[in-house]
Amino acid sequence: MPSSHTEPRTGGPAGRAGGVIHDIGYRPYAGPRGGHGAIARSLYLTGVRNVFGLGRSGKSKILPFALLALNVLPAVIIVGVVTFIGLSSLPLAYPEYAATTTILLGTFAAAQGPILFSRDLRHGTISLYLARPLSATAYALARWGALATGIFAFVMAPILVMYLGALLAQMDAGEQTTDFLAATLVSLLLAGMLASVSGLFSAIALRRGFAVVGTIGTILFGYGVVAVIQGISLEQDQERVGEIAGLFHPMTLYAGLVNVLTDADNAITPPTGAAMEVLYVVVSVLLALGGLGLLLLRYRRLATR
Amino acid sequence: MATLHPVDRAADRRSGVPAIATQGLTKDYGSVLALDSLDVTVGTGVTGLVGANGAGKSTLIKILLGLLDPTAGSAQVLGHDIATEGAEIRARVGYMPEHECLPPDVSASDFVVHMAQMSGLPHAAARERAADVLRHVGLAEERYRPMGGYSTGMKQRAKLAQALAHDPRLVLLDEPTNGLDPASRDDMLELVRRIGHDFGIAVLVTSHLLGELERVSDHVVVLDGGRLLRASATTDFLDTTGTLLVEVLGGATERDLLGRALHDAGFPSRPRGNVVAVEPPAPGDTRNVHDMIRDTAVDLGLGLVRIQPDHHRIEDIFREEVAGAVQPH
Ligand SMILES: Nc1ncnc2c1ncn2[C@@H]1O[C@H](COP(=O)(O)OP(=O)(O)OP(=O)(O)O)[C@@H](O)[C@H]1O
Numbered sequence: 001m002p003s004s005h006t007e008p009r010t011g012g013p014a015g016r017a018g019g020v021i022h023d024i025g026y027r028p029y030a031g032p033r034g035g036h037g038a039i040a041r042s043l044y045l046t047g048v049r050n051v052f053g054l055g056r057s058g059k060s061k062i063l064p065f066a067l068l069a070l071n072v073l074p075a076v077i078i079v080g081v082v083t084f085i086g087l088s089s090l091p092l093a094y095p096e097y098a099a100t101t102t103i104l105l106g107t108f109a110a111a112q113g114p115i116l117f118s119r120d121l122r123h124g125t126i127s128l129y130l131a132r133p134l135s136a137t138a139y140a141l142a143r144w145g146a147l148a149t150g151i152f153a154f155v156m157a158p159i160l161v162m163y164l165g166a167l168l169a170q171m172d173a174g175e176q177t178t179d180f181l182a183a184t185l186v187s188l189l190l191a192g193m194l195a196s197v198s199g200l201f202s203a204i205a206l207r208r209g210f211a212v213v214g215t216i217g218t219i220l221f222g223y224g225v226v227a228v229i230q231g232i233s234l235e236q237d238q239e240r241v242g243e244i245a246g247l248f249h250p251m252t253l254y255a256g257l258v259n260v261l262t263d264a265d266n267a268i269t270p271p272t273g274a275a276m277e278v279l280y281v282v283v284s285v286l287l288a289l290g291g292l293g294l295l296l297l298r299y300r301r302l303a304t305r
Numbered sequence: 306m307a308t309l310h311p312v313d314r315a316a317d318r319r320s321g322v323p324a325i326a327t328q329g330l331t332k333d334y335g336s337v338l339a340l341d342s343l344d345v346t347v348g349t350g351v352t353g354l355v356g357a358n359g360a361g362k363s364t365l366i367k368i369l370l371g372l373l374d375p376t377a378g379s380a381q382v383l384g385h386d387i388a389t390e391g392a393e394i395r396a397r398v399g400y401m402p403e404h405e406c407l408p409p410d411v412s413a414s415d416f417v418v419h420m421a422q423m424s425g426l427p428h429a430a431a432r433e434r435a436a437d438v439l440r441h442v443g444l445a446e447e448r449y450r451p452m453g454g455y456s457t458g459m460k461q462r463a464k465l466a467q468a469l470a471h472d473p474r475l476v477l478l479d480e481p482t483n484g485l486d487p488a489s490r491d492d493m494l495e496l497v498r499r500i501g502h503d504f505g506i507a508v509l510v511t512s513h514l515l516g517e518l519e520r521v522s523d524h525v526v527v528l529d530g531g532r533l534l535r536a537s538a539t540t541d542f543l544d545t546t547g548t549l550l551v552e553v554l555g556g557a558t559e560r561d562l563l564g565r566a567l568h569d570a571g572f573p574s575r576p577r578g579n580v581v582a583v584e585p586p587a588p589g590d591t592r593n594v595h596d597m598i599r600d601t602a603v604d605l606g607l608g609l610v611r612i613q614p615d616h617h618r619i620e621d622i623f624r625e626e627v628a629g630a631v632q633p634h
C-alpha cells in the first residue's frame with residue numbers, strides 16, 4: 001500500500017536474487033529506441049510481409065500465393081517453350097505481360113489493399129498506432145509504400161522469370177537488360193497507380209468486401225469501359241477520343257506508358273504527338289501521387305479530431 | 306535519422322515531475338461539454354479515474370495522448386506539453402483503449418512484438434519484451450494463436466500487454482475490467498496494482514465502478530459531467546473513523562449483552578452484523594476504550610475474539626457527494 005511504497009525498481013534482477021528463480025520479476029528496458037525513421041521502416045517491412053499473408057494466420061497466405069502462382073505460371077511455360085524450341089526472342093514483350101494478366105493483378109491489388117488499410121480501421125487497431133510516436137501521415141505513407149511494393153513484386157515476378165529465361169536461352173543480354181529495365185520503370189508507375197486506387201478504397205470502406213468490390217470494379221470494369229471506348233474510336237477513325245479516354249484508367253494509362261517509354265506496344269489507341277505522350281506520363285504520376293496525397297489527408301483528419 | 310533520447314527513467318523519477326498535470330483543460334464537442342476546466346495532478350503509483358458513463362474519462366485520456374485536441378487549457382504528461390511534444394509523450398506512455406483494437410488474424414505474440422517495434426524497439430529486443438510482458442499478463446500457450454479466437458479475458462490481457470510492450474513510464478488504462486467476470490476482474494485489478502507498485506510504472510486506470518478501484522489505487526480522481534468532483538489519496542478514505550468493531554464468541558445474544566453493557570457504561574454502541582460498533586467516548590472522557598471493552602467482556606464472562614478500528618469505504622464517502630452519478634457497484 002502507499003505508505004510502504006518503496007523504490008520499486010532499484011532491485012532489478014540482481015537485487016531479487018533471493019526470490020524464486022522462475023519469477024524474475026519485471027525487467028525494465030534500457031536498450032536503444034529507434035527514431036521515426038526506424039519505426040516507419042519497421043512498419044513498412046511488416047506491411048510488405050502482411051500483403052503476402054506472412055505474419056498472419058495460415059489461411060491469409062492462400063489467396064496472395066495462389067494469385068502469385070497463377071501469375072508466374074504462364075511466364076514459366078513461356079520460358080520452357082522458348083528454351084525447348086530455341087526461339088531467338090520472347091513471344092511476349094516484358095511490359096505486355098501485366099496487360100495480359102490484368103484480372104490477376106486487379107484481384108491481387110483489390111484483395112490486399114484492405115489488409116493494409118481497412119483492417120486497422122475496422123478493428124480499431126489504428127488508435128494503437130496513433131497512440132505511438134509515428135504520425136498518422138507517416139503511418140499512411142509506410143502503408144502505401146508496402147502496398148505499392150507488394151503490387152510491384154507481383155508484377156515483376158513473372159517478368160523476372162522471363163528475363164532469366166531469356167538470358168538462359170542465350171538471347172542478346174544487352175538488349176534484354178535494356179527491355180527489362182524499361183519494364184521495371186513502367187511497372188513501378190503501374191504499382192504506384194494501383195496502390196493509390198486500392199489504398200483509397202480500402203481507407204474509406206471499412207468492410208473489406210466493399211473495398212474489394214470497389215477496387216475490382218474500378219480496375220476491371222472501368223478498364224473494360226475505357227477499352228470499349230478506345231475500340232470504337234479506333235473503328236471510327238477518331239483515335240484522339242480513345243487517347244483522351246485512356247487517361248481515365250490506370251490500365252490504359254499503363255498501356256500508353258508502355259508505348260511511350262518502352263519498345264513494346266499493346267495500347268488500342270496509343271498516345272500520339274509529344275504533348276499527348278507527356279500528358280500520359282504526367283497523369284500517371286499524378287494519379288499515383290494524388291491518390292497518395294488523398295490518403296495522407298484522410299489519415300491526418302483521422303488523427304486530429 | 307534522428308534517434309529519440311533514450312527514455313531515462315532515473316531522470317524522470319528524480320525530477321519529481323508529476324505523471325500528469327492539467328490546467329483548465331476543457332473539451333467542447335459542440336453538443337456536449339465533455340471536460341469542463343479540469344485541474345488535476347497525477348503522481349506515481351496507481352490513480353483511479355472514476356466517473357459515470359459520459360463523465361469524460363476517455364476524452365481526458367485521448368487528449369493526454371494527443372489523439373484529441375482540447376478546446377482550452379493545457380496539460381503536461383511526464384513533464385512534456387501535449388500541445389508541442391506529442392511524439393515524446395507517446396514514446397513514453399502505454400495506452401489500453403476501452404474499445405476493441407486487436408487484429409483477429411494475428412497472434413498475440415506477433416502483435417506485441419510489432420507494437421514494441423512501433424515504439425522504436427529493435428526486433429530482437431521487441432521479441433524479448435513481448436515474451437516478458439505476455440508472461441506477466443498471464444497469456445501462456447494461447448499467445449501463438451490468432452487473437453480472433455480469444456475470450457474477452459484473453460483479449461483484455463493482450464491489450465494490456467501491448468500497452469506495456471515498450472516499457473512505458475506511464476500507462477493509461479481505459480476500463481481494463483470491462484466485460485470481465487468477477488474472477489478475471491480480480492486478476493486484472495491485481496495486475497494493475499503490480500504494474501503501479503512492483504513494475505514502477507505510473508498508472509491511470511478508469512472505471513465507472515468506484516468500489517473496484519478502491520483496493521488497487523493510491524489516489525482516486527472522481528469526474529462528474531466533465532468536472533472534477535474530488536481528488537484524494539485513497540488512504541484519506543481509509544482513515545479510521547474512531548469507531549471500534551468488537552466481536553465476541555457466541556451469537557446475537559452475547560453480542561447484545563456486551564453492547565448494552567458498553568452503552569450503559571457511556572459508550573454509544575450499536576449492533577452491526579455479528580459485531581458491536583462502539584463509538585469513541587465523548588470529548589473530555591479520558592477512559593481507555595480498549596480497557597473498558599476488555600474489562601466489560603471479562604465481567605460478563607464473554608470470550609473476546611477481536612477489537613478492530615472501523616474504516617471509511619470510498620463508496621460511503623462518495624455516495625452523498627456523487628448523488629447517483631457514480632454507480633457504486
Ligand atoms: N466524438 C464525439 N463527439 C461528440 N460527443 C462526444 C464524442 N466523444 C464523446 N462525446 C461525449 O462526451 C462525453 C464524454 O465522453 P467520454 O467517452 O469521455 O466519457 P467516459 O467517461 O469515457 O464514458 P464511458 O464510461 O461511457 O466510457 C459524453 O457525453 C459523450 O457522449
Ligand SMILES: [Mg+2]
Nearest residue numbers: 362363364403
Ligand atoms: Mg470511456
